Amino acid sequence: MSSTRRPIIGVTGPDKGGLAAWLMTALAVRRAGGAPVRVTPMRQVGEDPLTALIIGGGTDVDPIHYGEESLGTADGQKNSLADWTIGLLLTVLRTLLARHQPQPQDYDPARDDMEKHLIRHALYTGKPLLGICRGAQLINVTLGGSLHQSIDHFYSEGTGNPRSILPRKRVALAQDSRLRHILGGTSSRVNALHDQSIRDLGDDLRVSARESNGVVQAIERDGEQFLLGVQWHPEYLPQYPAQQQIFRHLVRAAQGQSQ
Numbered sequence: 001m002s003s004t005r006r007p008i009i010g011v012t013g014p015d016k017g018g019l020a021a022w023l024m025t026a027l028a029v030r031r032a033g034g035a036p037v038r039v040t041p042m043r044q045v046g047e048d049p050l051t052a053l054i055i056g057g058g059t060d061v062d063p064i065h066y067g068e069e070s071l072g073t074a075d076g077q078k079n080s081l082a083d084w085t086i087g088l089l090l091t092v093l094r095t096l097l098a099r100h101q102p103q104p105q106d107y108d109p110a111r112d113d114m115e116k117h118l119i120r121h122a123l124y125t126g127k128p129l130l131g132i133c134r135g136a137q138l139i140n141v142t143l144g145g146s147l148h149q150s151i152d153h154f155y156s157e158g159t160g161n162p163r164s165i166l167p168r169k170r171v172a173l174a175q176d177s178r179l180r181h182i183l184g185g186t187s188s189r190v191n192a193l194h195d196q197s198i199r200d201l202g203d204d205l206r207v208s209a210r211e212s213n214g215v216v217q218a219i220e221r222d223g224e225q226f227l228l229g230v231q232w233h234p235e236y237l238p239q240y241p242a243q244q245q246i247f248r249h250l251v252r253a254a255q256g257q258s259q
Helices: 019-031 081-099 109-125 134-142 178-183 241-258
Strands: 008-012 035-039 052-055 129-132 164-173 187-192 206-210 216-220 227-230
Touching (some): 019 035, 052 109, 052 134, 052 241, 134 227, 164 178, 178 206, 178 241, 187 241
Parallel strands (some): 052 129
Antiparallel strands (some): 206 216, 216 227
């Protein structure tokens, strides 16, 4: 497939920071056959050239968007050698890039507004839409849902919420869901870099993955449009072909849009 025929995938992020996530997401999109374009509040592009959208991870969604005030910020499983190696390299990459970029604030109003506009555009036009971590949460909020500002209460006091770039969590995949079809099997191992999660579902959304404690790990919407939100970061799991299938299915849906 020539580069001129690759569907253009808009990948959103912040103006400050987020370079590691952008690089890894762009790599995943290119591996899947798409042409990634970085979109930030200060680097916006027109919606028309974009054939699909990825709403990326980052800072927490401002709770004002779902009618709440801020509660403030709160900050044993074996992994394979490949997991540890890639996880270490990605951790070093994120650390090095973060040192050379200004750190984002707790909330990013300009990014919230830009991404809500892009989500509404995708919903209106039927363009394929993938939300990653914060992106999944914002899709839910844009459709009228709400979030748990902290998920600490879901975990025991001894273990807490395991935050790791390695796939240390296992999530159950909902039967007859798009996500289960993409990943295969009944469950999947995922990483975790979040301390918030979806509470009330937005309009016409369904849960397609949960942790055993009930934390929502993925959402989707039935119908022809590709609309999927995952709480984890598949871009940081390049060693797992199943996780990269998420990007391949997005690009395939975008190819259908561009025909």
